[in-house]
Amino acid sequence: MTRKEREIADRLAAAIAEDLGLAEGEHPDRRATFVDLGLDSASVVAVAGAAEEHLGVEVPTEWLFDHPSIDALARHLASLKPAAEGERA
Known part of the structure; x- marks a missing residue:
């Protein structure tokens, strides 16, 4: 991964960890599917929003x-x- 890809992945992982209520220092598997991580439709919207805000x-x-x-x-x-x-609209 490039530095930019890693930075974005870090932000996505942090947003997902927060949404899933993971303990501090616990990180989601970056290669697991979002479904396997347990994201529901509300979580998907939250992650997309966090990515929009960051990027x-x-x-x-x-x-x-x-x-x-x-x-x-x-x-x-x-x-x-x-x-x-x-x-942006």
């Missing part, structure tokens, strides 16, 4: 199904360019 790009919830693990989604998100100021 400044729209992250449709469908992407979490198209790229179904932390590492896979991080690789995809790292390939995107941030939206220019004022472009």
Whole structure:
């Protein structure tokens, strides 16, 4: 993974750990699918929102199904360019 991919994966993992109520220092498996991690529809929306906030790009919830693990989604998100100021709806 590139540095950017690792940074995004770290943010995604932190958002998922918080959403799942994992103990401090406990981390989700970055290669496990979001379903295997126990994410439900509300969790998927929360993770997509956290990614949007961090990256400044729209992250449709469908992407979490198209790229179904932390590492896979991080690789995809790292390939995107941030939206220019004022472009986001």
